[in-house]
Amino acid sequence: MKKLVISFLSIFLAVGIALVATIAQAHGELDARVSSNPRFPIAGQPVELTFTISNNGTPEKGQEPMVMLAWTASGGHTHEESAAPDANTTAAGGSMAGMDMGGTPAPADTPPEVMLMPVETSPGVYVANTTFIQGGRYVATVSIGDEEADIVIGVRSSPIAWGFIGSLAGLVIALAAAVAVIKTVRRAW
DSSP states (O other), X not given: OHHHHHHHHHHXXXXXXXXXXXXXXXXXXXXXXXXXXXXXXXXXXXXXXXXXXXXXXXXXOSOOOEEEEEEESSSSOOTTTOOOSSTTBOXXXXXXXXXXXXXXXXXXXXXXXXXXXXXXXETTEEEEEEEOSSOEEEEEEEEETTEEEEEEEXXXXXXOOHHHHHHHHHHHHHHHHHHHHHHHHHHHO
């Protein structure tokens, strides 16, 4: 019994230490969330992005956040992975003609990065309007001072084909009804 109590206490102690370490690491980090209207943005149509920004659970009010929207194939942070489309342009954006600075050139069809300056509508809630050029994954890097937070936003290339989805649902219902009829007929024989 004594060993059981000691093992439970040690497990709770380990979990407690892990939680305290996690909270200590999270101190000072920017927490940003986004919602959009319409719920699923479509390329070529205007969208309203609402950013909820907090720091340790406290709304970040009275701030001037900057949001950089960058299209990405992987959905990850884009500062290091995408180079400028021109091989003579450095990662910092300066032009150094005749010098190849290395890096991977961005595909020709990559849309340019968009900078947004959201407007505060209530404490910790900031709104910006934009139109996405191309469907895919975008990374929104929210910056307030030296703190940053990345949010992945999925953008559809076209509207949802509800007729197609309804047809598939009808097919599933018809197949289920056919199986039910076959099972019922076989039992009666």
